[in-house]
Amino acid sequence: MSDAVPDYPFRNPSALEPPPEWADLRDGCPVAPIRLASGDQALLLTRYEDVRRVLSDPRFTRQLDAGDAARVTANESGGVFGRSDTATSAMSASGEAHMQWRRLVGRAFTAKRVLAMRPRMEEMADRLVDAMVAQGPPADLVAGLGFPLPVWVICDLLGVPDSDRDRFSYWSDTMLSMTRYTQAQIDAAQAEFDAYLAAHVGAKRAEPGEDLLSELIGIVDAADGRLTEPLLVGTARGLLVAGHETTANMIGKMAAMLLADRSRWEALLAEPALVHSAVEEVLRFDANPGFGMPRYLTEQVEVGGRELPAGTTVICSMAAANRDERAFGRADAMDLRRSPNPHLAFGVGPHSCLGQALARTELQTVLDVLLRRLPGLELAVPAAELAAREGLLVGGLREVPVRW
Numbered sequence: 001m002s003d004a005v006p007d008y009p010f011r012n013p014s015a016l017e018p019p020p021e022w023a024d025l026r027d028g029c030p031v032a033p034i035r036l037a038s039g040d041q042a043l044l045l046t047r048y049e050d051v052r053r054v055l056s057d058p059r060f061t062r063q064l065d066a067g068d069a070a071r072v073t074a075n076e077s078g079g080v081f082g083r084s085d086t087a088t089s090a091m092s093a094s095g096e097a098h099m100q101w102r103r104l105v106g107r108a109f110t111a112k113r114v115l116a117m118r119p120r121m122e123e124m125a126d127r128l129v130d131a132m133v134a135q136g137p138p139a140d141l142v143a144g145l146g147f148p149l150p151v152w153v154i155c156d157l158l159g160v161p162d163s164d165r166d167r168f169s170y171w172s173d174t175m176l177s178m179t180r181y182t183q184a185q186i187d188a189a190q191a192e193f194d195a196y197l198a199a200h201v202g203a204k205r206a207e208p209g210e211d212l213l214s215e216l217i218g219i220v221d222a223a224d225g226r227l228t229e230p231l232l233v234g235t236a237r238g239l240l241v242a243g244h245e246t247t248a249n250m251i252g253k254m255a256a257m258l259l260a261d262r263s264r265w266e267a268l269l270a271e272p273a274l275v276h277s278a279v280e281e282v283l284r285f286d287a288n289p290g291f292g293m294p295r296y297l298t299e300q301v302e303v304g305g306r307e308l309p310a311g312t313t314v315i316c317s318m319a320a321a322n323r324d325e326r327a328f329g330r331a332d333a334m335d336l337r338r339s340p341n342p343h344l345a346f347g348v349g350p351h352s353c354l355g356q357a358l359a360r361t362e363l364q365t366v367l368d369v370l371l372r373r374l375p376g377l378e379l380a381v382p383a384a385e386l387a388a389r390e391g392l393l394v395g396g397l398r399e400v401p402v403r404w
Contacts, residue, residue, distance in 0.1 A: 005041060008034035008315065009291055015388040015397055016253075016260055018287040022046055022320035031304040034315065037178050038071035042294070042313040046320035048327035048344070050304045054316055056349035060295035069296045070313035072393070074179045105216070105235055105354065113212070114357045117153065118365060124152050125369040133373075137403035138380040145370075146251035146400070147244075150362055154243035157358070158236060159211025160200055165244075167196070172241045173392060178291065180391035197233045197240075212239075239355065247359045249389070249396030251366050254282045256400050257334065258367075260383035267336055269375055272368070278336040279363045284322045284343035285334045288388055288395035292317040293347060318344040374404040 010019035025032045030047040045051050054060045064072065125145065132144045148165065155162035174181050174189035181189075201217060208214035213236060220232050258264045258278070268274055297312040308314070322343045325331045346353035353359070370377060379386075380401035389396045 005033045005035045008036060008042075008044060012288055012388060014384045015288055015386040016256060016383055018319070018323060022317065022323060026320060026324055031306045031308070031314075036070055036072055036315075037074040040070035040313075042070040042315050043308065044292075044315050044317060045304065046317050046324075047304065048321040048324035051316045051318060051321040051344060052348055054295055054303060054314060055293060055344070055347055055351065057301070058350070059298055059301055060314065061298055062295065062351060064294055064296050064313065066296055066311075068311045070294070072291065072294055073177060099350065101231070101235075102350070102354065105219075111357045113157075114361050117157065117358075118361055120156065121149070121153055121362060121365045122369060125149055125366055126373065129369060129373045133404075138401045139403075141255050141400040141402050142248070142252040142397060143399065145366065146255075147248045149251065149366065150244040150247040153247075153358070153362060154240055157211065157243070158213045158239060159204060159209050160213070160240075164196075167192075168240055168244065172245045175237075175241050176245060176393045178391055178393050193237060194233055197236050201229070201232060201236070242353070243355055243358065246394055247362050249394055250283070250286070250359070250363060252397045252400045253286055253288065253395075254279070254363060254367065255370070255377075255402070256379065256383065256386055256397060257282050257285060259377065259379045259402070261334075262378070264334065264336060265377065268367070268371055272371055274336050275364055275367050275371070277339055277341065279360060279367060280341045280343065281334055281336055281338050282363075283345035284328070284338070284341055286319055286322075286345065286395075288397075289319045289345070290395035291315070291393040292319070293351075318347065376404045377402055378404070 006021065010021045012019050025044065025046045030045065030050060032044045032046070033041055034044045035041055045054060064070075128145045128148055132139045132141075135144075147169070148162075151165040151168060152162045155165070155168075171189050171193040174186045175193075177186060200213065204211075204214045205217050205221075208217065216232055216235065220229065258268065264278075268278060293316045295314050295316060297308055297310055297314065299310045301308055303314070322328070322345065323331045327342070328338075346356040346359070380403045386400065387398045389398055
């Protein structure tokens with residue numbers, strides 16, 4: 001590595017290949033200075049042990065609105081990680097306030113609820129595949145299945161109309177913008193998003209249903225101020241963004257990874273029971289997950305053999321950690337049977353992804369349906385020609401052309 005501070009995120013050689021810097025830094029400089037889109041500097045962590053420890057350590061906080069914290073994005077507010085309001089404060093806080101929020105929201109966001117949704121997920125996936133088949137190949141798997149299914153699922157869960165999915169997509173992209181939108185565009189979109197959700201909260205309070213938003217309203221009204229109205233709106237906003245954006249991108253990447261080497265798809269056709277472990281392995285193997293998780297250090301801490309002073313901003317690359325040979329045998333090979341597979345795709349510790357059961361169920365359902373309905377599925381372009389989405393904090397593919 002040269003002495004120059006490299007720009008981050010690094011560029012991938014192709015959409016499905018990891019940047020070579022990951023392996024270089026894990027071996028030679030596991031706590032490495034980087035320059036963010038804002039121009040600010042931070043430290044990048046690439047080893048599994050360091051990333052897991054930092055994500056679990058309450059001294060590394062998510063409160064990146066501190067004056068000396070590095071700004072993650074090119075716009076003034078620092079993007080979703082720099083946003084500071086009632087909702088994000090409780091969701092990002094450390095300690096009891098955050099755990100209280102997770103307990104309250106977790107009551108309404110259970111594995112039982114997710115499991116009950118699976119038949120409807122499968123039915124919707126079948127309907128989307130029907131539409132692709134009726135149109136005929138080639139088809140874009142992202143537009144035909146990857147995006148509409150998670151939007152429908154999260155809208156069904158929250159009780160908002162999925163007819164608004166294009167608005168959700170735009171609002172979500174502005175929240176996750178690193179370099180794509182101006183601050184004025186982001187502010188306007190977020191004001192629209194919050195007004196939309198506040199109106200839905202009002203409508204649900206007047207006429208509650210069986211959905212998650214109605215249940216959260218019931219918790220708010222019974223919580224003696226522990227879960228406030230702004231926090232409710234912020235929670236709904238976060239679930240809508242995280243609940244569709246990351247999973248929509250992952251569906252396209254999962255299909256591309258499994259079809260890029262035909263033997264992987266054939267192995268799943270021969271043994272459909274591998275779907276569960278295959279989903280975990282594509283989550284681990286993802287070379288284009290996006291930015292990673294920033295953390296702000298509130299006191300001096302030793303990480304990776306270095307003393308880091310208070311006020312340091314670190315970026316945890318879960319994807320680089322997931323390729324660490326110290327944690328995974330043959331880490332640079334995709335093993336659909338890998339078990340155990342303690343990957344960090346959903347984070348770890350008190351801020352791990354609340355919706356991971358939902359994401360796993362969606363990915364497993366999509367893969368089951370594709371194997372059953374389109375066993376001859378293949379990429380319609382060489383894997384090296386797939387193009388990554390640019391300028392956002394989450395990684396994905398612009399499109400995944402397929403035929404069958």
